[in-house]
Amino acid sequence: MIVETGHYALVLALALALAQFAIPFIGARLNDAALMRVARPAAITQFLFVALSYGALTYAHVVSDFSLVNVIENSHSLKPFIYKISGVWGNHEGSMLLWVLVLSLCGALIAVFSNAMPDRLRADALAVQGLLGAAFLLFILQTSNPFARVAPAPWEGRDLNPILQDPGLAIHPPLLYLGYVGFSIVFSFAAAALIGGRIDAGWARVIRPWTLFAWIALTLGIAMGSYWAYYTLGWGGFWFWDPVENASLMPWIAGTALVHSAAVMEKREALKVWTIFLAILAFSLSLLGTFLVRSGVLTSVHAFASDPDRGVFILAILVFFIGGALALFALRAGALPVGGLFSPISREGALVLNNLLLSACCATVVVGTLYPLALEAITGEKISVGAPFFNTVLIPIALPLALLMPIGQMLSWKRGDLAAALQRLRVAFVVGVVAAAAFGAWYGTPFLSIVTAGIAIYLVVGALSDLVLRARTSSGRPSLKRLVGLPLSAFGTSFAHAGMGLTLLGLAATGWGVESIVAMKPSSFYEVGPYQIGIESVSPRQGPNYSEVFAVMAVRRDGATLATIEPAKRFYQVRRMSRSEAGIVTIGLGQVYAAIGESHEDGTIDARLYWKPLVTLIWIGALIMAIGGALSLADRRLRIGVARRAAAPALEPAE
Amino acid sequence: MGVLVAFLLFPLAAHAVTPGEMLDDPALEARARAIATELRCLVCQNQSIDDSDASLAKDLRVLVREKLKEGMSDAQVRDFIHARYGDFVLLRPPMKPGTLLLWSAPAIALLAGAAAVWMAARRRSGLAAAPTKALTAEERARLDGLGVARFDDSQSRD
Numbered sequence: 001m002i003v004e005t006g007h008y009a010l011v012l013a014l015a016l017a018l019a020q021f022a023i024p025f026i027g028a029r030l031n032d033a034a035l036m037r038v039a040r041p042a043a044i045t046q047f048l049f050v051a052l053s054y055g056a057l058t059y060a061h062v063v064s065d066f067s068l069v070n071v072i073e074n075s076h077s078l079k080p081f082i083y084k085i086s087g088v089w090g091n092h093e094g095s096m097l098l099w100v101l102v103l104s105l106c107g108a109l110i111a112v113f114s115n116a117m118p119d120r121l122r123a124d125a126l127a128v129q130g131l132l133g134a135a136f137l138l139f140i141l142q143t144s145n146p147f148a149r150v151a152p153a154p155w156e157g158r159d160l161n162p163i164l165q166d167p168g169l170a171i172h173p174p175l176l177y178l179g180y181v182g183f184s185i186v187f188s189f190a191a192a193a194l195i196g197g198r199i200d201a202g203w204a205r206v207i208r209p210w211t212l213f214a215w216i217a218l219t220l221g222i223a224m225g226s227y228w229a230y231y232t233l234g235w236g237g238f239w240f241w242d243p244v245e246n247a248s249l250m251p252w253i254a255g256t257a258l259v260h261s262a263a264v265m266e267k268r269e270a271l272k273v274w275t276i277f278l279a280i281l282a283f284s285l286s287l288l289g290t291f292l293v294r295s296g297v298l299t300s301v302h303a304f305a306s307d308p309d310r311g312v313f314i315l316a317i318l319v320f321f322i323g324g325a326l327a328l329f330a331l332r333a334g335a336l337p338v339g340g341l342f343s344p345i346s347r348e349g350a351l352v353l354n355n356l357l358l359s360a361c362c363a364t365v366v367v368g369t370l371y372p373l374a375l376e377a378i379t380g381e382k383i384s385v386g387a388p389f390f391n392t393v394l395i396p397i398a399l400p401l402a403l404l405m406p407i408g409q410m411l412s413w414k415r416g417d418l419a420a421a422l423q424r425l426r427v428a429f430v431v432g433v434v435a436a437a438a439f440g441a442w443y444g445t446p447f448l449s450i451v452t453a454g455i456a457i458y459l460v461v462g463a464l465s466d467l468v469l470r471a472r473t474s475s476g477r478p479s480l481k482r483l484v485g486l487p488l489s490a491f492g493t494s495f496a497h498a499g500m501g502l503t504l505l506g507l508a509a510t511g512w513g514v515e516s517i518v519a520m521k522p523s524s525f526y527e528v529g530p531y532q533i534g535i536e537s538v539s540p541r542q543g544p545n546y547s548e549v550f551a552v553m554a555v556r557r558d559g560a561t562l563a564t565i566e567p568a569k570r571f572y573q574v575r576r577m578s579r580s581e582a583g584i585v586t587i588g589l590g591q592v593y594a595a596i597g598e599s600h601e602d603g604t605i606d607a608r609l610y611w612k613p614l615v616t617l618i619w620i621g622a623l624i625m626a627i628g629g630a631l632s633l634a635d636r637r638l639r640i641g642v643a644r645r646a647a648a649p650a651l652e653p654a655e
Numbered sequence: 656m657g658v659l660v661a662f663l664l665f666p667l668a669a670h671a672v673t674p675g676e677m678l679d680d681p682a683l684e685a686r687a688r689a690i691a692t693e694l695r696c697l698v699c700q701n702q703s704i705d706d707s708d709a710s711l712a713k714d715l716r717v718l719v720r721e722k723l724k725e726g727m728s729d730a731q732v733r734d735f736i737h738a739r740y741g742d743f744v745l746l747r748p749p750m751k752p753g754t755l756l757l758w759s760a761p762a763i764a765l766l767a768g769a770a771a772v773w774m775a776a777r778r779r780s781g782l783a784a785a786p787t788k789a790l791t792a793e794e795r796a797r798l799d800g801l802g803v804a805r806f807d808d809s810q811s812r813d
Contacts, residue, residue, distance in 0.1 A: 235706060242701045274775075298700070341779060356768040363764035371757045381753055384695045386703065386746030393761045519674040597673065606673050 003068060006056020007147040010097075013049035013104065014137040016042055020107070020130030024123035028196075036119050039126035040111040046133060047101075047108035054088075054101045057146050061088050067153035070094060070146045076159035076574055078545045086170040087160045092294065092310075093146035098173065099290070100136045102181040107133060110185055117206050124192030125185075132184055135317045143310045159545065159574035168228030172221060179218025180251045180286035185210040186258065187283035187325065190276050194328045199276060199336055204266035207279060209633055211262055214282075215255045216629040222248050223622035231582050236513075236593050236610050238618065241390045243298050246369040247289025253362040254282040257355045259629075264351050268340040268413060271348070273333045274355065280329060284322040285366070291318050297373060346416040350408030357401040364393055395448070402455050402504060405497050406462025410469075424469055425462050432458025439508075443613070449511030456508055459501030463494045492632030496625045503621030509590075509614035519604040525556065529611030531592055532556045536564070538596075538605055546572045548581070551605060555585055555592050562587065567594045567607070589614045672705060676713065678720050687720045690732055694719070695746050703746055 020042035027035025060068050061084050064077045074091045075084060083090075089098040107129040114122045140146070189207050193199045225248070230238040239245065258278040265275045292298055295311030342348035368385045375381050406428060410421035422429075436454025443449070470490060471483035514529040525534040536552040550568035554561050565583030572578065583594040590613040597606035672691075678684040688705060694715060696707035704712040704719075715736065722732045736744055748754045756763075 237706065240701060344776070352772055356765070356772060359768050360761055360764040364761045367757060367760040367764075371754075371760075375753060379753060382741070382743040383748045383754060384701070384743055384746050385748055385757065386693075386695060386701055388693050388747035389757075392747065393758075397761060397765070517672055517674055517677060606675075 006053040009049045009053040016046040017130045017133035025127035028120045028123045036123035043107035043111040047104040050104040069148045072157045075157040090164040093144045102177045125188040128188040128191045162572040172224045176221030182214025183283040186279045190279035194332045208262045212633045216626045219626045241387045250285040257358040270340045280325045343415045347411045347413045409466045428462035431461045443512040446511040449508045452508035456501045456505035460498045463497035488635040489632045492628045496628030499621045499624030502617045506617030514611040516609045520607045528609045546570045567596045
């Protein structure tokens, strides 16, 4: 009964989504306030019904209701509780339901936090959000029903893919969806602005918090996923340039560009057309990613779905929304007035350059991801576009971008002084060069790592010195009082940039990693970088739904044991699949990482041992970037709901 | 996208390169590893033979090492594998007519973007110049006749 209620709630949500689209949209055209007012309650109720439906599916998973196909295929009565909950989205149907849940949540958020904006803008934005919801709800009901029953119900389920039975899975997809579906809010506002024909700094003020919100979630989601890959895959890789990863990277890059261009639009009324375009682009890339992952077009083991019906359906949704938005853009964008003027050497100019480089990165990732598919479709030739390609073409764009980041921060709006900006960065330059030399002396080659590490340090110091310089009093001394008085968004920018610098340092340091692949004998120690690793014991152990062989390894330095780690190899009986569980210990900012493989009759066991210096900075940096985003989001002047009050003193000095 | 990345690996549990297949000469082994990271495991998705545990990947790894031991250069080994398995095996796609657009994509994106920025800047400065164009005496006289107050151009922006 609960399951049927969930299914029915989904149908009602579809009806509500259609109402959320049609009634306010007509209301906005007729200028009828009563019709426009329907948008908010409709959006909130739509969310409640989708949530009810989602709750019903979760319930079925938790109580192991094996009359549901979805539960049979992805659950098992012995599966730990947390994976019964996270297993709901560990499959195509449930994952799409989570997608729609987040989409309707976004609609509800607009409805709740949109007091300070014109009624028509709100009505149109919620109408677009409703139409998006309707399209995806229809997709689920038509092609991916998670509530399909089977009779007679089997006694036991087939369990969840072992690789997905990990705490990482419990956090990663919801965050990722919050990020890339979060861009739907910005998309809806862009479409609404184009429909209404009014785009100004006030609009930029409305979308900036939402852009930041989606960007923060996506940053954390990607970082989370990459750390998870790092510790589950057994050899410490954290990014593979797989099309499915690229699917999340593309909207992230576009979103990063959008955060910056929206700032220009808000402060200076410039870059309007471009900002609108990016707002459309960010979510379009999210849709493209959904299509790539969900349609099976990649013919990869990734795509859990390989049903062509689904692919065609999502493709239709994709063409309709992206095509529609771009057509609207083409019709209306030309008529937008040109905004504030600025000289090429200015904060605006630097942000334009930032957007240019980010767009080039984004275009490269899009082309690299789609090219093999297109080439095969057109000529039948099969090629592979992998990590070597992306690294080769993106590093020459990304490093100059990193060099420019602090310079942009130092330039003033409208007309900047490049010489003065560089002068203010001299400390950062010097520290960067010294750091590069020190890293070179300490770790040695590769040369690229040394250069990248130098740039990374320069980036961190440059980002923070902006704060210090702005906290200076007239006497030229930085004062704590002034520092505390700086707007939160200034801290936000500096933190986000410094976080990027730390991530870059972590990436640079991968070049200095040490690897040792050995058949380990008991009671002998093996050198890995500055550490020695030895096996103390190898024994079997029984988990709730798996059995494993685990090794206890001691990590030593100069004879003193620093830590013990327990890499394991797990075997999941139901799916007859195994996976490795790395043994990791963090020492300073680096990690010792060990994974075990086959054991041999002579008592040795194959093992991969790594010393990865500074590796944690990759994810710490991402966390700091997200904190930077959150600080900007918390800035009173940008907070949702204060737009109207803040709009009045429009003459507040642009910083 | 770790969830999905994880799927990539699902048939594999043990490791890719095993101690047994490694070469004794560390320099040769390092070259083999470098070559292996650029070759695709043909039965996997987007995974190099260095990372993959598939048996085909292992065969290729052994083949690379044999050829290196025979004294082939890195390029010769790559060409040998390329000739046998086609473009699909190279994770760094070869330069050829079919991949020209792929390799030039970053440059095209940068140039097109730069051109767009330049054109927008020109349009901007063109529009900015327009209002500063002085009115002709005739226009001024007509405006004065209509009672339109003279306004200072500087107030028009910011």
